[in-house]
Amino acid sequence: MPELPEVEVVRAGLVPVVQGRTIVGVQVLHPRSVRRHAGGPDDFVATLPGRTFGEPRRRGKFLWLPFTxxxxxxxxxxxxxxxxxxAADAPLLLHTRVRLDFTDGEPQLxxxxxxxxxxxxxxxxxxEVPSDLAHVAPDLLEPDLDLVGLxxxxxxxxxxxxxxxLDQKVVSGIGNIYADEALWRARVHFDTPADGMSRARVLRVLAAAREVMAEALAQGGTSFDALYVNVNGSSGYFSRALSVYGREGLPCPxxxxxxxxxxxxxxxSHFCPRCQRRRA
DNA sequence: ACTATATCCTGTATGC
DNA sequence: TGCATACAGGATATAG
Structure with missing residues (x-):
């Protein structure tokens, strides 16, 4: 389940693969993988060739690959x-949905x-920033983040x-895994009403979320199975560092x-019933 | 305006 | 063995 760290690993991996390269051909193998596109899959295929990629960017779990x-x-x-x-002639993995070919040949994306x-x-x-992402709040790894305002x-x-x-309109990038991990680190019960928490307590939760996502990023992200891998097909190693997620019945660290x-x-929701008591 | 839930998807694991 | 059900869950439309 890709959350912020996993998406950032993918973004960084895309930089050397797409930056400065020009699309020559597009193949859509499943129409549902082209979403929100105004003209639908046919227009998607028609409009991309000839465009040149700049440096891939990210906000929260959204990626965008700017064109020049x-x-x-x-x-x-x-x-x-x-x-x-x-490679363009490499066999297709099951569930391949879209292929992009470039003017300079190999490799294919x-x-x-x-x-x-x-x-x-x-x-x-x-x-610069896609209009479809205007509602997406800043994420915790953005350098100029106003943490107190957040x-x-x-x-x-x-x-x-x-x-x-988990509300991406409030703070972006956090999914179920890192929400559970952050709340465990901050010793907060998941159902604690947010409007009843002190500013300091919320700041501790946000700091914990930022910390756990930064650690996961440094490990290449969290992989449980083949559903999350980087652009080279490699897994991340953070799953072994998880404290509560997926650890039902196992001892709290x-x-x-x-x-x-x-x-x-x-x-x-995964939590420690002793460390994360619901407060009155 | 705000909050909560149903929905989209497919493969794997589990229960009977 | 085989069939049915539960589960994984990000974003969004819709219901309340």
């Missing part, structure tokens, strides 16, 4: 999206997506803290109490 003409190719990996670099929650589209004029914006919400952390998993918003 001012437009941008926007990408979201969803649950299982991958960019892979391969491929978009692969098993569960198809991800997708690609062209954003006219989107090279904490206060979190505290304006009445929902439980985890719901707020801090106090030894068995980790609990409970249903939460169509997914799961």
């Amino acid at each position: 003409d001012g437009d941008a190719l926007v990408a979201h990996l969803g649950m299982s999206g991958q960019f892979r670099v391969d 491929r978009f692969i997506d098993q569960r198809m929650f991800g997708g690609l589209w062209l954003s006219p004029g989107g090279a 904490a206060d914006s979190v505290r304006r919400h009445r929902s439980g803290i985890k719901r707020v952390l 801090r106090c030894g109490t068995p980790i609990r998993r409970v249903a939460f918003a169509n997914r799961s």
